[in-house]
Amino acid sequence: MDDLVEEIEHDLEDIFEEHIGVKAGLRPQVDPKARLSFRRFYFQELRRLQIELVQMQDWVVETGAKIAVIFEGRDAAGKGGVIKRITQRLNPRVCRVTALPAPSEREKSQWYFQRYVPHLPAGGEIVLFDRSWYNRSGVERVMNFCNEEQVEQFFHDVPMFEQMLVNSGVRLIKYWFSITDEEQEFRFQCRIHDPLKQWKLSPMDLQSRVRWEDYTKAKEETFERTSFPYAPWHVVEGNDKKRARLNCIHHLLDQIPYKPVERDEIKLPKRVHHEDYHRHPVPTQMKVPEYYE
8 A cells, every 4th residue: 555655646746747847838738538547547557567577576586587677768767767666566685776876996997897796686686777887888988987998898898798697597688768858858857846856966967968969879879789689778768757667567577488476375373372471661762752643
């Protein structure tokens, strides 16, 4: 129930953004009946897909499968929203998110892929990379955090690195979230004016507006040189957040040959009572005040 309430809260945020977009002329007016119909479908389908994700998780644990999913794309394209819906119902000990900060000076001196290796999945694990080693051919290249020689070395190394991962039994799935220039501007404006989302705006995000075309060129070369038969790129159209979430999760499930794992019927044991047991009251000084009664 808590997850459902959380999802409804996020849905209200989406509706608020839609209203802002309509008023600003950045969103078409949506028929209320059509919106209500799709919202109903969205919640039902999301629940169905999340049930499938739980079954996939059980299969991963049972078989010792290793799943690594990369999420790349434009800033504010919806990667975080999809990741949140994937992990929302899953066991964090099985499915975890890796979002590394900027590399330290020590990490900068290492082999480029080295800091990502400890985060790769072991048997029975799913790792979702919110940004990944593709920073090298994307933001690092565009923002001049690396030189062209380092970029070329990356393009030389990445096919061998990913081939080794696949050969070791890792199922590597790569997603790129795509949105239009206008949609990104709208989402950035919403973040600027929403105190709950301002933390999402970094100096790098703001520069992505200025360097839109540079990012496009970097993306196109990345696709051309790193979409391999054993680890292809999959592009998610992200202008519509809800449809993007459903499409991505549905596609992810299609990439993994999971099957329902049979479980013994769960029976709740009876509470054991002992006559000499007495529960001691909690000391007043330990209690959190009831601010909301």
